[in-house]
Amino acid sequence: MDMLWNGWGDPARATPLPDTVTGLLRELLGVKPRDAASVPLAEIDVPASPLDEAARRALEAAVGDRADGVRTDAETRIRHTRGKSTPDLLRMRTGDTAGTPAAVVLPDSHDEVLAVLEACAGHGLALVPFGGGTSVVGGLAPGRDGTFVALDLRRMNRLLDLDEVSRTATLQPGLRAPEAEALLAEHGYTLGHFPQSYEWATIGGFAATRSSGQASAGYGRFDEMVLGLTLATPEGTLDTGRAPRSAAGPDLRQLVLGSEGAFGVITSVTVRVRPVPKVRRYEGWRFASFDEGAAALRRLAQDGPRPTVLRLSDETETLIGLAQPDAIGASLARQDAGCLAVVGFEGTEEDTAHRRDGAAAVLREGGGTFAGEEPGERWAHGRYSAPYLRDSLLDAGALAETLETATYWSRLPALYAAVRDALTGTLTGAGTPPLVMCHISHVYENGASLYFTVVSAQGDDALAHWDRAKHAANEAILAAGGTITHHHGVGTDHRDWYVREAGPLGVEALRAVKRSLDPAGLLSPGVLLPED
Numbered sequence: 149m150d151m152l153w154n155g156w157g158d159p160a161r162a163t164p165l166p167d168t169v170t171g172l173l174r175e176l177l178g179v180k181p182r183d184a185a186s187v188p189l190a191e192i193d194v195p196a197s198p199l200d201e202a203a204r205r206a207l208e209a210a211v212g213d214r215a216d217g218v219r220t221d222a223e224t225r226i227r228h229t230r231g232k233s234t235p236d237l238l239r240m241r242t243g244d245t246a247g248t249p250a251a252v253v254l255p256d257s258h259d260e261v262l263a264v265l266e267a268c269a270g271h272g273l274a275l276v277p278f279g280g281g282t283s284v285v286g287g288l289a290p291g292r293d294g295t296f297v298a299l300d301l302r303r304m305n306r307l308l309d310l311d312e313v314s315r316t317a318t319l320q321p322g323l324r325a326p327e328a329e330a331l332l333a334e335h336g337y338t339l340g341h342f343p344q345s346y347e348w349a350t351i352g353g354f355a356a357t358r359s360s361g362q363a364s365a366g367y368g369r370f371d372e373m374v375l376g377l378t379l380a381t382p383e384g385t386l387d388t389g390r391a392p393r394s395a396a397g398p399d400l401r402q403l404v405l406g407s408e409g410a411f412g413v414i415t416s417v418t419v420r421v422r423p424v425p426k427v428r429r430y431e432g433w434r435f436a437s438f439d440e441g442a443a444a445l446r447r448l449a450q451d452g453p454r455p456t457v458l459r460l461s462d463e464t465e466t467l468i469g470l471a472q473p474d475a476i477g478a479s480l481a482r483q484d485a486g487c488l489a490v491v492g493f494e495g496t497e498e499d500t501a502h503r504r505d506g507a508a509a510v511l512r513e514g515g516g517t518f519a520g521e522e523p524g525e526r527w528a529h530g531r532y533s534a535p536y537l538r539d540s541l542l543d544a545g546a547l548a549e550t551l552e553t554a555t556y557w558s559r560l561p562a563l564y565a566a567v568r569d570a571l572t573g574t575l576t577g578a579g580t581p582p583l584v585m586c587h588i589s590h591v592y593e594n595g596a597s598l599y600f601t602v603v604s605a606q607g608d609d610a611l612a613h614w615d616r617a618k619h620a621a622n623e624a625i626l627a628a629g630g631t632i633t634h635h636h637g638v639g640t641d642h643r644d645w646y647v648r649e650a651g652p653l654g655v656e657a658l659r660a661v662k663r664s665l666d667p668a669g670l671l672s673p674g675v676l677l678p679e680d
């Protein structure tokens with residue numbers, strides 16, 4: 149099944165907003181009901197594909213002249229325009245398809261990807277790899293106008309190898325996360341990577357963006373799971389990962405991870421796998437304040453025992469109940485005070501019981517009160533539903549978007565305040581005062597991420613309002629010592645701030661890598677790095 153072209157996921161799972169939330173939108177944020185319906189897909193006027201006959205023939209030959217290997221119909225091209233950020237969705241809803249690819253090409257193997265790259269080079273076509281299409285940072289839209297091809301990797305969806313002795317699996321990039329989990333589960337293994345976009349995003353996309361899942365406290369980030377990668381580039385193949393760890397020079401895997409399609413197409417990923425857990429237990433803890441809860445999370449991250457899932461909502465997010473999207477509004481009706489933490493344990497019976505008891509003692513010492521299993525189980529049940537709420541909020545005339553960052557524990561409170569102030573100040577100044585919510589959902593020994601959700605009225609020009617607010621938040625992040633992205637990636641949206649974060653020498657070093665792998669600059673122009 150294809151994802152909704154102008155929204156999230158499966159249309160059958162649309163999630164209406166409860167009355168408590170629509171009431172809040174109206175009374176607190178001044179959201180006025182409006183006709184926010186989208187232009188129907190069939191009515192969108194897409195200019196004919198600019199692909200000429202010779203280029204088309206070359207691309208078809210590259211994918212073995214397979215039926216449907218090169219698609220230029222309007223619907224397929226529309227479905228490969230942009231990703232799933234709120235500005236992306238707002239543009240799609242108005243039928244704005246500027247930046248539609250000239251063609252969508254579907255290769256079946258590493259060799260076909262190399263052949264497609266050669267065909268693109270021969271015909272001066274840019275190419276953008278397309279995994280699940282869930283990018284929220286403009287990673288699927290080249291940063292310049294011009295003819296480009298979207299390389300949809302969905303046909304590369306096989307488990308290539310499982311080494312049960314070493315506990316590694318080699319996966320093709322187009323596997324969506326649930327498909328990869330199902331293939332591994334047949335042998336009793338799991339990857340343990342469960343981002344909120346889990347149901348749609350792919351293995352190649354995770355590697356290309358250094359994704360981080362909701363169970364990162366236990367399983368680690370995706371880049372920590374990766375042992376080897378194969379990269380198809382216009383200059384040939386780069387193979388990495390001869391051994392799990394090595395002292396043989398700088399680690400080339402780290403050049404591929406996070407390269408966002410700008411250095412090549414990831415055609416296989418070797419990951420470490422773990423046995424499917426026998427027990428999964430999630431529970432809720434309450435803290436009087438975000439500071440108090442954050443201090444308790446820090447103690448667990450630094451001294452253990454480590455839960456598998458560890459997240460903490462701030463006061464506003466707790467009141468709205470965003471950690472439990474399936475029951476959103478219930479906490480508002482109860483007027484829940486303080487901050488909710490969700491703490492989860494996965495593993496064997498003995499290991500989870502042991503870690504759970506140890507973690508409970510630390511949380512109690514830190515001021516936490518046990519809230520039972522219900523809040524944790526509710527979080528687990530609704531963990532992939534929140535993106536459906538965003539569609540309902542947009543339908544209702546609200547603006548809803550998220551952004552994220554990370555820093556060291558000592559700087560976290562200042563970063564939190566700076567981003568909140570930037571978002572609140574900008575949107576209030578524009579006449580659309582927002583609700584700004586935040587949670588910590590990825591913790592490390594030395595720091596943590598902050599994930600903000602912003603809801604306001606759309607105002608007269610929602611795109612321009614959000615652009616200003618996001619710009620202010622990005623400036624606040626850099627000024628407060630945060631990174632421009634903890635897990636969404638750079639794409640085109642964060643590029644200008646990433647350039648400042650990396651510094652001129654860092655950017656020049658990365659450009660030199662790009663020049664050696666992609667001298668003609670065919671791959672994802674303007675994504676990750678500005679063009680030369």
Ligand SMILES: Cc1cc2nc3c(=O)[nH]c(=O)nc-3n(C[C@H](O)[C@H](O)[C@H](O)COP(=O)(O)OP(=O)(O)OC[C@H]3O[C@@H](n4cnc5c(N)ncnc54)[C@H](O)[C@@H]3O)c2cc1C
Binds near residue numbers: 233639
């Ligand atoms: C509702 C929602 C929730 C999200 N939640 C999370 C979350 O919890 N954690 C998280 O980390 N992210 C999250 N994201 C962001 C997004 O899902 C991740 O960035 C994900 O890793 C993208 O995977 P994808 O397969 O959809 O890649 P795409 O969106 O298709 O591509 C992302 C980028 O990687 C490149 N790319 C894709 N495949 C390849 C390949 N094989 N080789 C080279 N380059 C490639 C693309 O060109 C693009 O630049 C969320 C997004 C949405 C919309």
